[in-house]
Amino acid sequence: MTPPADRPGLVDVHAHFVTESYVRQARAAGHERPDGMPAWPAWSARAHLELMDRSGIDTAVLSVSSPGVSFGAPAAARALAREVNEDGAGIVRDHPGRFGLFASLPLPDVDGALAEIAYAFDRLHADGVVLETHSHGVYLGDPRLEPVFAELNRRRAVVFVHPTSPVCWEHSALGRPRPMVEFVFDTARSVTDLLFAGTLERHPDLKVIVPHCGGALPVLADRINGFMRLFPPGEAEAPDAVAQLRRLYYDTAGPAFPASCPPCSAWPTRPGCCTAATTAGHRPRRPRRTPRPSTPRPPRLRAPAGVR
Numbered sequence: 001m002t003p004p005a006d007r008p009g010l011v012d013v014h015a016h017f018v019t020e021s022y023v024r025q026a027r028a029a030g031h032e033r034p035d036g037m038p039a040w041p042a043w044s045a046r047a048h049l050e051l052m053d054r055s056g057i058d059t060a061v062l063s064v065s066s067p068g069v070s071f072g073a074p075a076a077a078r079a080l081a082r083e084v085n086e087d088g089a090g091i092v093r094d095h096p097g098r099f100g101l102f103a104s105l106p107l108p109d110v111d112g113a114l115a116e117i118a119y120a121f122d123r124l125h126a127d128g129v130v131l132e133t134h135s136h137g138v139y140l141g142d143p144r145l146e147p148v149f150a151e152l153n154r155r156r157a158v159v160f161v162h163p164t165s166p167v168c169w170e171h172s173a174l175g176r177p178r179p180m181v182e183f184v185f186d187t188a189r190s191v192t193d194l195l196f197a198g199t200l201e202r203h204p205d206l207k208v209i210v211p212h213c214g215g216a217l218p219v220l221a222d223r224i225n226g227f228m229r230l231f232p233p234g235e236a237e238a239p240d241a242v243a244q245l246r247r248l249y250y251d252t253a254g255p256a257f258p259a260s261c262p263p264c265s266a267w268p269t270r271p272g273c274c275t276a277a278t279t280a281g282h283r284p285r286r287p288r289r290t291p292r293p294s295t296p297r298p299p300r301l302r303a304p305a306g307v308r
């Protein structure tokens with residue numbers, strides 16, 4: 001995906017959309033207060049474009065947030081994934097250059113996810129996929145998901161990880177909205193699972209975006225690395241967890257400044273990319289100029305000619 005020629009190219013990779021149909025189906029499945037929040041947000045392309053223009057954002061890559069699409073039977077999850085992906089692709093077509101799409105997958109249904117990957121990339125020309133940190137307790141390092149990551153790696157896909165309420169939220173959230181604390185720790189839990197499972201080592205062509213400045217990962221990275229060396233996941237010497245984390249990409253959604261971003265950027269080698277993100281009503285502050293991040297370069301999200 002390339003931004004309009006007359007714009008500098010700021011891309012918001014953490015931008016959510018909902019449709020009336022999606023909200024209706026989520027409510028019918030019991031998600032009246034999503035992740036403990038008081039209500040479902042309203043969304044329109046027009047309002048989102050106004051927010052982007054106020055914030056200096058040229059292109060926003062849309063995705064469906066928590067609870068994702070897998071809150072019904074597998075067949076219903078497949079149908080809902082197809083529905084929201086087609087809706088998102090329609091928004092992209094209607095606003096060339098302003099929107100992109102991270103497609104939803106009906107995990108943990110592997111066959112359904114593989115079918116939707118093919119449809120999303122080959123027919124809808126999606127810019128990548130969004131994966132919840134877990135689906136019905138199946139975290140991203142689960143061996144059952146290996147075919148999904150193998151196919152995404154074959155396509156050199158962008159994988160946007162997004163948190164959802166953990167399996168134990170009824171006890172751990174203490175009655176408070178789960179995005180406040182639970183999301184950042186479920187992000188760390190799921191990415192740690194990818195590390196221990198060796199998924200990132202087996203599939204080096206994945207371009208993984210971790211949200212919210214990495215959640216709790218920056219402050220836990222050395223601790224995770226130490227435990228991987230003490231308890232290596234296989235017979236071979238454990239790979240360096242911190243080195244793997246440095247190869248990932250991190251967005252700045254939420255209150256990234258002044259506290260969240262410095263731990264991430266203070267690693268001896270900066271992460272490959274710290275991508276901008278906006279939230280409603282928040283205009284990102286422009287930080288002081290800093291040296292360019294070291295390689296690898298940020299992923300260039302492009303669509304085939306004629307799409308937008």
